Every structure is written in structure tokens, then in C-alpha cells.
Amino acid sequence: MKINITINNIVIAALVCMSLSACGQKTTNTISDKTTTPMDSFPVTKSDDEWRKLLSPVQFNILREKGTERPYTGEYDDKFDEGTYYCAACGTELFTSKTKYNSGCGWPAFYEPSVNKNIVEKKDYSHGMLRTEVMCAKCGGHLGHVFPDGPKPTGLRYCINSGSLRFEAGKKKE
Numbered sequence: 802m803k804i805n806i807t808i809n810n811i812v813i814a815a816l817v818c819m820s821l822s823a824c825g826q827k828t829t830n831t832i833s834d835k836t837t838t839p840m841d842s843f844p845v846t847k848s849d850d851e852w853r854k855l856l857s858p859v860q861f862n863i864l865r866e867k868g869t870e871r872p873y874t875g876e877y878d879d880k881f882d883e884g885t886y887y888c889a890a891c892g893t894e895l896f897t898s899k900t901k902y903n904s905g906c907g908w909p910a911f912y913e914p915s916v917n918k919n920i921v922e923k924k925d926y927s928h929g930m931l932r933t934e935v936m937c938a939k940c941g942g943h944l945g946h947v948f949p950d951g952p953k954p955t956g957l958r959y960c961i962n963s964g965s966l967r968f969e970a971g972k973k974k975e
């Protein structure tokens with residue numbers, strides 16, 4: 802009986818330690834891998850030919866082929882007007898000017914998405930690096946990457962290609 806109580810106490814202590822350390826991790830700026838959806842099962846699916854008809858060659862390269870525009874060349878890198886940023890492929894709302902900031906990295910940077918569920922994140926092992934890719938949750942379009950070096954309150958930097966976005970000026974229609 803005594804041994805059982807001791808073992809139970811050890812198990813309880815271990816569980817408390819595990820839960821405390823899990824809580825501790827939430828206070829740091831970690832990027833989770835939210836993606837469980839394979840590329841062919843997003844709600845909006847089109848063939849490459851269909852996308853090519855809708856997108857410019859630059860937009861197609863970024864959104865459908867995971868290309869990256871050259872730094873400091875994108876239309877929205879230096880733009881800080883009030884407005885909303887939508888997916889250039891499917892029109893889903895992604896970011897607003899309220900969370901856009903000048904990161905100096907050469908691409909539009911936001912510290913959080915406008916609507917969390919409209920973004921999916923996936924580990925990206927390309928180019929010999931481990932990064933977190935950011936995609937549109939509706940069409941799977943590649944947007945850019947998210948890094949844990951952004952400003953408060955999230956500490957995140959969503960580094961997004963201008964070519965994957967369409968900006969609409971003014972206050973959002975509710």
C-alpha cells in the first residue's frame with residue numbers, strides 16, 4: 802500500500818512537471834505546425850491551366866509554384882495605407898494594415914493574420930533550411946514564411962510576397 806502511494810505520488814509529480822513545462826513553452830514565441838491538409842484537398846481547387854488564366858505569371862510562380870519575389874521589389878513592401886490584404890488567387894481575407902510593420906526585410910511583414918483560420922502553416926525543409934511556410938487555407942496558395950523574430954504582441958513576422966496579395970484600401974466592410 803505504502804509503495805503504491807509512493808508510486809502514485811511520483812506519477813502525479815511527473816504529470817505536474819510535464820504540464821508546467823508545456824505551459825512554460827507557450828510563453829515563448831514558437832511557431833506551431835498547424836497544417837494537416839494536403840495540397841490537393843483545399844476547399845478551392847483548380848488545375849494549373851485554370852490558375853494560369855486567373856493569375857499573372859509572377860502571381861502563378863509565387864502562389865502555385867512557391868516562388869519568391871526579389872526583396873524590395875514587391876508592390877506592397879513599402880505600403881502602409883489603411884486597408885485589407887486578400888489572397889490574390891481566391892480572394893480570401895488574410896491580413897490588415899493594422900498589423901503590418903516595417904521589418905526592413907524587403908517583403909511585406911505582418912505580426913499576425915487577420916483571420917487565423919484563413920492561414921495554414923507547414924514545415925518547409927527546402928533550400929537546406931527549416932522554415933515555416935504560410936499558405937492560404939482556402940486555395941493552398943503559397944504566401945511566404947513566418948519567423949519568430951517579429952514585434953509584440955505576437956513576436957511573429959509573417960514575411961509575405963506582395964505577389965500573393967491583393968490590397969483593398971479603406972476600412973473593411975463589416
Ligand code: FE
Pocket residue numbers: 888889890891892893937938939940941942
Ligand atoms: Fe487563396
